Amino acid sequence: MSSHNFTETHLAKFREICGNNNVVTKPELMSAHLTDWRKRYSGNAIAILFPENTSQIVAIIKYCQHQKVAITPQGGNTSTCGAATPLANHTAPQIIINLARMNKVIEVDRVNSSVTIEAGCTLQMVQEIAASHNLYFPLTLASQGTCQIGGNLATNAGGTQVLKYGMMRDLTLGLEVVLPNGNIMQNNHKLRKNNTYLDLKQIFIGSEGTLGIITRATLKLFPLPVNYLTFMLPVEKLVTALTLLEKLKHYYLNNVSAFEIIKDDSQKLYNQQFPDAKLPFTANWLLLAELEINADFNLDNFISLLESIGINPDDVLIASNDKQRRDLWLIREHIPLAEKAYGYAVKHDISLPLGKIEEFLATSMPKLRKIEADGYFSIFGHLGDGNLHYNFGKKGASLTDTEALEEQVSQIVYQDVINFGGSIAAEHGIGIAKKQWFKKYTPVENLELLQTLKKQLDPLNLFNPSKIL
Ligand SMILES: Cc1cc2nc3c(=O)[nH]c(=O)nc-3n(C[C@H](O)[C@H](O)[C@H](O)COP(=O)(O)OP(=O)(O)OC[C@H]3O[C@@H](n4cnc5c(N)ncnc54)[C@H](O)[C@@H]3O)c2cc1C
Structure with a gap:
């Protein structure tokens, strides 16, 4: 049988399992799914499947196993x-399974907060x-x-909001997963304590x-925060920001929920891209932070805390209503969009111990400047978590120009990250982009363990082949 006939046989089977409308093969409808968000990678697939329930996924996977x-x-x-x-x-035919049509809310359990x-x-x-149940999901x-x-x-x-609530791993109580052999791992419980051997969902x-x-998943919910104190201030040195963070954590305990930072070049990109919503300040760094507060909150104490570390309260913009709070957050959220609109940059999503960040920057930035004297640094991110989006680009650079820079730039950045005890992938993962670096910097024993796990669960290497490992 020709490959065309094989494809037609596969498609007929997928239509039988999911229904005609849930198997998309028209190129104009597929194209957005075949290219990544940053438009760096493109692939192909014989179809995009939109299953409507777990049983359909089981049937698709069993068929794919059989047909490779x-x-x-x-x-x-x-x-x-x-x-x-x-x-x-x-070499093998590929499909995408997109879960957009599996979007039912099964249960909100108020007593269990889940x-x-x-x-x-x-x-x-x-x-x-x-929120409609007066509860809060913080991611x-x-x-x-x-x-x-x-x-x-x-x-x-x-x-x-990781500083207070943790990452997705911390927010999850249970999961249902369809495994590569078509079995369903049933772990979708609502328990906050369950020490029955290994916690399989974490794999x-x-x-x-x-x-x-x-x-499927069961996620933790929290009480809706009563109120926020959201504020932005310019800082010259990161040490000032880190001293403030330390003080805030001591004084307000676990109520410091966000602590974000934006470097000057990222501020410039933002101002160029959004001239109607210019930044309230420009400085070496802009800090955006948030406390969850209640009726007991005393503004005078907060101001005294700022003054105690030499911050002039007049330099601090405090959101006085919800609209101002939203506007401050929109600035932070629009930084990656401003950067994307400006052009390609070599991007890194790194984390470091907080006390090493300044030293890391002082070490790596001059090295990158030597490679490209006109380069810009778009650095922003979740300072409170030690997580920086550390991006280096050249004005007007095309994808090809940026790819030419990438190897050399990333080698410097990642080696310095490792030297300072950090991670080359803080929150975005590995995918295709960081595969070579992941392999380079993961201890061989750890890689072997991960490969063993992958081979055991997916011996035919059908699930997201050639990513990560
Ligand atoms: C503007 C912007 C801002 C962002 N900000 C952040 C940020 O602050 N923090 C952060 O962590 N990330 C951020 N991201 C990255 C991205 O949004 C996250 O990684 C997000 O969790 C990906 O979800 P998705 O549904 O789009 O997954 P996709 O991009 O579709 O897939 C991501 C990975 O998950 C796998 N996958 C997807 N669904 C399933 C499933 N049901 N079962 C098994 N595997 C699955 C895919 O195979 C792939 O490997 C940002 C992205 C953009 C574009």
């Missing part, structure tokens, strides 16, 4: 490292359903209107679609 069809699980396709893009030249959902719900849907990403909970789980997403959180398809 490779699968790329996909959520909102907002991965910044090409994790959800199929390969360009894979929500059980299908994995295709967008993050924003979950935030909204929680917050600029991509929240598009990314899906399945994708958030598969990438162990972080975002701006799949952060697995980037390589070990199965996450179909």
Whole structure:
């Protein structure tokens, strides 16, 4: 049989399992799913499948196993490292399984403070359903209107509220996963304590679609914060910001919920891209921080705390209403968009011990300047978590120019990250973009263990082949 006939046989089977409308083959409808968010990677697939329930996923996977069809699980396709893009030249036929049509809210349990959902719900849907019950789901990403909970789980997403609430791994009580052999791992419980041997769900959180398809999840909910103190201030040196963070944590304990930073070049990109919503300050660094507060909050004490470390309260912009709070957050959320609109840059999503960040920057930035004297540094991110988006670009650079710079730039950045005890992938994962660096910097014994796990679960290497490992 020719490959065309094989494809037609596969498609007929997929239509039988999912229904005609849930198997997309028209190129114009497929194209957005075959290219990543940053438009760096493109692949191909014989179809995009939109199953409506777990049983359909089981049937698709069993068929794919039998026919050796490779699968790329996909959520909102907002991965910044090409994790959800199929390969360009894979030998086996490939399909994408997108969970957009599995977006039911199954239960909000107010007593247990949890929500059980299908994995295709967008993050924003979950935030909204929680709020409608006077509860709170804290994961917050600029991509929240598009990314899906399945994708958030598969990438162990972080975002701006990690300081208080943790990453997706910390926010998850239970999972249902369809494994590469078509079995369902049932772990979708609501328990906060469950020490029945290993916590299997944690293997799949952060697995980037390589070990199965996450179909349902039960997530923790929290009381809605009563109020916020959201403020922005210019700082010259990171040490001032880190001293402030330390003081805030001591004084307000676990109520420091966000602590974000934006470097001067990123501020310039923002002002160019959004001239109607210019920044209130420009400085070496802009700090955006938030406390969760209640009726007992005393502004005078807060001001005294600022003064105690030499910060002039007149330099601090405090949001006085919800609109101002939203506007401050929009600035932070629009930084990656401003950068994307400006052109390509070599991007890194790194983390470091807080006390090493300044030294890391002082070491790596001059080295990068030597490579490209006119280069700009777009550095922003979740300072409170030690997580920087550390991007280096050249004005007007094309993708090809940037790729030419990438190897040399990333080698310097990642080697310095490792030298200072950091991680080359803080919250966005590995995907295609960081595969070579992941292999380079992961101890060989750890790699072997991960490869053993992958081989055991997916011996035919059908799930997101050639990513990560
Ligand atoms: C503007 C912008 C801002 C962002 N900000 C942040 C941020 O602050 N913090 C952060 O952590 N990330 C951030 N991201 C990255 C991205 O949004 C997250 O990684 C998100 O969790 C991906 O979800 P998704 O549904 O889009 O997944 P996709 O991009 O579709 O997929 C990501 C990975 O998950 C796998 N996958 C998807 N669904 C499933 C499933 N159901 N089962 C198994 N595997 C699956 C895919 O195969 C792939 O490996 C940002 C992205 C953008 C575009």
